[in-house]
Amino acid sequence: MEYFIELFLSGLTRGSIYALIALGYTMVYGIIQLINFAHGEIYMIGAFVAYIVCGVLTIYGFHGVSILIIAGLLAIVYSCAYGYTLEKVAYRPLRGAPRLSPLISAIGMSIFLQNYVLLAQTPDFLPFPALIPDFAFMEPIAHIIGSAELVILVTTMVTMVMLTLLIKYTKIGKAMRATQQDMSMARLVGVNVDRVISTTFIIGSALAAIGGVLVASYIGQVNFYIGFLAGVKAFTAAVLGGIGSIPGAVIGGLVLGLTESFAAGYVSSDYEDVFAFGLLVLILIMRPAGILGKATKQKV
Amino acid sequence: MKNLKQSLAVALWFIFLTFPLMVVKVNTSDQVVQWRWMNILWVGVTFFVLSFIWRYALVRKEARQMAALSGQDEHEKPTKFQELLEDQSLRYRLMLGLLAFALVFPWVFDTYQSTIMVSALIYVVLGLGLNITVGLAGLLDLGYVAFFAVGAYAYALLNHHFGLGFWTCLPLGAALGGIFGVILGFPILRLRGDYLAIVTLGFGMIVKVVLENWSEFSFGPSGIANIDRPSLFGLDMDIAASTTYIYYIMIALVILTIIVTGRLKNSRIGRAWIALREDEIACVAMGIDMAKTKMSAYALGACWAGMVGVVFAAKTTFINPASFTFMESAIILSIVVLGGMGSILGVILGAMILILMPEYLRAFSEYRMIIFGAAMVVMMIFRPQGIISNIRQKYEFKGLKEKSENV
Known part of the structure; x- marks a missing residue:
């Protein structure tokens, strides 16, 4: 039973990270129907910037939680800047082009960013300092759930609640929902669609950066390639939950994380990716629109 | 200012x-x-x-x-270069010249050049195969390299366990590739473009993970070594001779691929693919069996990958899962995209440029992938039709036009 709970909690942790990244995919997809393939790279850049900032600060003699906060904030700032630029350079000129064009552009951008980090920094795995301290009050249950996992869970939950509030109650959230429903109509009633799209990318990138920093400090290493697999998994989660739907992304992420965790724990950790994609194929066969997605009728 | x-x-x-x-x-x-x-x-x-x-x-x-x-449709008009290509006699002369060059190539240049050429030709066939799925049928396949792996492993394993020769395995590899294409094609028939991309990507990763971990079957990450090179009536060949031999096999395969894809493009099924790519709903409304059409596009595309996978295994005599990463799929995709989706000549040119350039410009080989990535973005924005765009066949009814103007 204890093993089950352990697996459940680790699956939950993993799933909440997937959900965090999946939100970026699903929000962008909801608005411009594009799989932002480079989203995983934004996540990686977030982690990398945090690594660099941490390294510099540690060498210049900073200590403790202040590093975590500065590194996290800078990672978010830079990820947002990259996300914003990415949209402006690679996707905006392609608005209105055939569906395949922006998708290929996104794949190109993903390859570009990966190799940019590879060339500018290093192809090696770099050790990421464990920024999250071990809490004393976690001592009694430390064998079931670690402090880092708790921090990840709490942070992602808080972030998601904040995102929901943002989308439900703020002006920009309203504009985002309007754009998602009908872009040309939204433009007609005075929504600045370009700005809404940029904002969506920025918010998605910020979420990815939070995920990147948390995972990097949890796993303890960064590399130019981490974004790719994380991105693919997160996109899988978004599709599982029903792409375009925000609660769907969260549920999809959790389902995927739990599946992987149980598959790794009870079957074999070598094949966890196989289970993840097997689950995706199964869901898509039975419910092509995903768990929460509504089947859309295509109009001619 | x-x-x-x-x-x-x-x-x-x-x-x-x-x-x-x-x-x-x-x-x-x-x-x-x-x-x-x-x-x-x-x-x-x-x-x-x-x-x-x-x-x-x-x-x-x-x-x-x-x-x-505004109607001044310069974009659709064939350029001078395309008009030249349309000129039949010039085209035949050009093709003969190229063929002659290809045939004497191994005798003029050394073995090293031939080896590089063989790998470029392998990518030509892969590009042309993927061109069926992506270029003609418009189904984005991000796990194409999986079929390539199927072919390569088919030959390596059959050769290792049963001692089957290259020529027996070549059609077997193609058939297995096709079967895997159908297996993958089946669940994703109902999916639209973007979902398709992610499922094929997942499929590619599943194949790689299985190959890496199922050691009893595929010998794990260490791969399979000492695969036989292709035989020619039991003749003993040294490495140079057998490279030349593989080179000619590849030339023959490329020619076969060009002929088959060229004919397919203008066949009933090819037209159905193009129709499907342009508008799925309209296509189905015109009475085209969507399931059959999509499936055949997948299976046929995968067939070429399987076949050329066999050649790849025979050429390198050693394969392991590391040769079949997502990056390979991305390279093949960029060949198709940069060359020009749907255009045979474009894909060939794309493969030659993308594979040969990094070989000869060693200084740039580090920057190869970053340039590919940037080129994909720039191409999509400024020249989505690729280096050589596919010329659409148009039929004009001259008499009809005059009549309608009179009304």
Whole structure:
């Protein structure tokens, strides 16, 4: 039973990270129907910037939680800047082009960013300092759930609640929902669609950066390639939950994380990716629109 | 002046953007920070210049689009180069010349050149195969390399366990590739473009993970070595001779692929693919069996990958899962995209450029992937039809036009 709970909690942790990244995919997809393939790279850049900032600060003699906060904030700032630029350079000129064009552009951008980090920094795995301290009050249950996992869970939950509030109650959230429903109509009633799209990318990138920093400090290493697999998994989660739907992304992420965790724990950790994609194929066969997605009728 | 200011702003923005990654380099084990200040200058100057070019290109693109909208349809008109290609006699002469060059190639250049050429030809066939799925049928396949792996492993394993020869395995590899294409095609028939991309990507990863971990079957990450080279009536061949032999096999395969895809394109099924790519609903409404059409596109595309996989295994005599990563799929995809989706000549040219250029420009081989990535983005924005665009066949009914003008 204890093993089950352990697996459940680790699956939950993993799933909440997937959900965090999946939100970026699903929000962008909801608005411009594009799989932002480079989203995983934004996540990686977030982690990398945090690594660099941490390294510099540690060498210049900073200590403790202040590093975590500065590194996290800078990672978010830079990820947002990259996300914003990415949209402006690679996707905006392609608005209105055939569906395949922006998708290929996104794949190109993903390859570009990966190799940019590879060339500018290093192809090696770099050790990421464990920024999250071990809490004393976690001592009694430390064998079931670690402090880092708790921090990840709490942070992602808080972030998601904040995102929901943002989308439900703020002006920009309203504009985002309007754009998602009908872009040309939204433009007609005075929504600045370009700005809404940029904002969506920025918010998605910020979420990815939070995920990147948390995972990097949890796993303890960064590399130019981490974004790719994380991105693919997160996109899988978004599709599982029903792409375009925000609660769907969260549920999809959790389902995927739990599946992987149980598959790794009870079957074999070598094949966890196989289970993840097997689950995706199964869901898509039975419910092509995903768990929460509504089947859309295509109009001619 | 305004342009200058704008470019300056762009340059500053990119300096800010690239600052932590390009300038700072931390070495945590030695506790040293390396500041590479010179890079700021490079980034600044590069983006300053690039932003001018970018803006100019965007303006030109818009002008072209406006011209296309207002009816002066210059875009669709074949260019001079395309007209030349249409000229039958010139085309035959050109093709004969190329064929002659291809045939004497191994005798003029050394074995090293032939080896490189063989790998370029392998990518030509892969590109043409993927061109069926992506270019003609418009189904984005991001796990194409999985079929390639199926072919390569089919030959390696059959050769290892049962001693089957190259020529027996070549059709077997193609058939197995096709079967895997159908297996993959089956669940994804109902999916639309984007979902398709992610499922094929997942499929590619599943194949790689299985090959890496199922050691009893595939010998795991260490791979399979000592695969037989192709035989020619039991003749003993040294490496040079057998490279030449594989080279000729590849030439024959390329010619076969060109003929088959060329004929397929204009066949009933090829037209159905193109119709499907253009508009799925309209296509189905016209009475085309969507399931059959999509499935055949997958199976046929996968067939070529399986077949050429056998040649790949025979050429390298050693395979392991590391040869079948997502990057390979991405390279094949960029061959198709950069060459020109749907255009046979374009794909061939794309493969030659993308595979041979990094070989001959060794200094740039590090930058190969970053250039590919950037080229994909730039191509999509400014020339989505690729280097050589596919010419659409048009039928004009001259008499009808005059009549309708009279009304």
